[in-house]
Amino acid sequence: MDFNESVKKAKHFLQELETPFVGRHEEALVIVLALLSGEHAVLVGEPGTAKSALVRRAAALLKARFFKYLLTRYTEPSELFGPLDIRALKAGTYARVTKGKLSEAEIAFLDEIFNASSAVLNSLLSILMERVVYDGYTEIRAPLWSLFGSSNRVPDEPELEALYDRFLLRAYVKPLDQDYWDSLLTAAWKLEVGEVGEATPVLTMKELEELHKEVLRVNVNAVKSQLIKLLLTLEGKGLHVSDRRKGKILKVIAAHALLNGRKVATEDDLIVLKYTVPKALEDFEKINVILMEELKTRERVIRELNELKASVKLAATKIQNTAPYDPRLTEYYRSLNAAKNKISNLVKDFDNDEEIRRLADDLMSDIEDLIHVITARLNV
Numbered sequence: 001m002d003f004n005e006s007v008k009k010a011k012h013f014l015q016e017l018e019t020p021f022v023g024r025h026e027e028a029l030v031i032v033l034a035l036l037s038g039e040h041a042v043l044v045g046e047p048g049t050a051k052s053a054l055v056r057r058a059a060a061l062l063k064a065r066f067f068k069y070l071l072t073r074y075t076e077p078s079e080l081f082g083p084l085d086i087r088a089l090k091a092g093t094y095a096r097v098t099k100g101k102l103s104e105a106e107i108a109f110l111d112e113i114f115n116a117s118s119a120v121l122n123s124l125l126s127i128l129m130e131r132v133v134y135d136g137y138t139e140i141r142a143p144l145w146s147l148f149g150s151s152n153r154v155p156d157e158p159e160l161e162a163l164y165d166r167f168l169l170r171a172y173v174k175p176l177d178q179d180y181w182d183s184l185l186t187a188a189w190k191l192e193v194g195e196v197g198e199a200t201p202v203l204t205m206k207e208l209e210e211l212h213k214e215v216l217r218v219n220v221n222a223v224k225s226q227l228i229k230l231l232l233t234l235e236g237k238g239l240h241v242s243d244r245r246k247g248k249i250l251k252v253i254a255a256h257a258l259l260n261g262r263k264v265a266t267e268d269d270l271i272v273l274k275y276t277v278p279k280a281l282e283d284f285e286k287i288n289v290i291l292m293e294e295l296k297t298r299e300r301v302i303r304e305l306n307e308l309k310a311s312v313k314l315a316a317t318k319i320q321n322t323a324p325y326d327p328r329l330t331e332y333y334r335s336l337n338a339a340k341n342k343i344s345n346l347v348k349d350f351d352n353d354e355e356i357r358r359l360a361d362d363l364m365s366d367i368e369d370l371i372h373v374i375t376a377r378l379n380v
């Protein structure tokens with residue numbers, strides 16, 4: 001698989017994942033970023049916000065060994081890692097029957113993850129971090145690629161902190177705004193009557209591993225210094241990132257770059273801090289505001305291009321109403337040239353973005369037309 005094919009595969013997966021849902025683009029993105037970077041993700045939100053449905057669909061779209069379980073405070077290690085192998089025990093060895101359990105899964109989903117009791121917590125921590133299951137005496141390598149957790153809350157118990165920290169990616173799934181309710185009813189109905197149907201796999205684990213290798217080949221050097229600057233800003237505003245997470249964020253940045261068809265990460269890819277920095281629920285909104293101010297993101301570029309478009313339109317009417325040789329024409333001339341420079345700078349990192357390119361091209365040609373009008377009027 002070459003780079004372009006990888007991009008296509010990754011995009012297609014995201015598209016397939018989010019299709020049946022309304023307003024769940026970011027949540028789907030978080031799941032895909034976790035898969036591409038080989039990390040774990042947790043979805044936090046009130047009941048009925050499609051958390052389980054999203055993870056179930058992601059698993060169905062992957063041809064992978066999948067394990068899912070709803071944790072309660074009474075869940076025993078044997079429910080996740082398999083019961084003791086009595087026959088082996090009789091022969092004097094301590095082992096578990098792991099068939100179909102978390103120990104053998106490539107993709108896993110633990111619903112109500114923060115119900116984990118201390119009995120299962122340690123085993124969970126080591127499978128999440130080191131991909132091994134300690135079996136009393138033996139150590140089994142686990143093929144786990146990504147584990148998804150869901151919960152209605154963010155944990156505040158100290159013993160659950162370590163577990164929460166191991167989810168590099170986090171999404172806060174909020175109920176949909178009123179504007180979406182109409183589409184929600186339609187979408188939920190389609191899901192309910194089975195019109196959407198079971199998802200069929202569009203990606204194998206082997207392909208996912210190849211995508212991951214491409215992610216690791218993305219050049220992230222250009223964004224490192226800006227990442228550090230941002231982390232400092234965030235730290236100053238009380239948003240602390242553990243050292244473990246700091247080191248891993250680059251991988252998610254690379255995954256975001258790949259998903260957007262870039263071999264070299266750009267400022268736009270730092271948007272993933274939105275899904276890797278927040279800890280408390282209120283952090284999600286806080287970081288959103290900070291990133292909007294600090295980052296040249298796709299959304300921001302589009303907004304600024306549209307603002308420029310409006311002012312160019314305004315300038316056009318003014319120029320129409322200006323008499324030939326009027327000295328103000330040179331002023332317009334100068335600011336239109338400045339606008340051209342600004343546009344080039346704005347879109348510099350968005351070569352592959354069709355919407356941005358179209359907006360910028362149209363705007364550039366409008367400006368060129370105006371410059372022609374001005375030079376004609378100035379008779380130069």
Ligand SMILES: Nc1ncnc2c1ncn2[C@@H]1O[C@H](COP(=O)(O)OP(=O)(O)OP(=O)(O)O)[C@@H](O)[C@H]1O
Pocket residue numbers: 020021022023024045046047048049050051052053054150151152176184187188191192
């Ligand atoms: N944004 C949405 N778009 C389409 N359908 C939705 C959406 N939100 C919820 N639904 C419908 O509601 C159902 C319930 O969602 P789901 O069981 O996944 O919620 P949950 O967040 O896992 O809840 P809980 O926290 O109780 O486990 C979905 O299967 C789907 O039919």
Ligand SMILES: [Mg+2]
Pocket residue numbers: 051052053111150
């Ligand atoms: Mg659920």
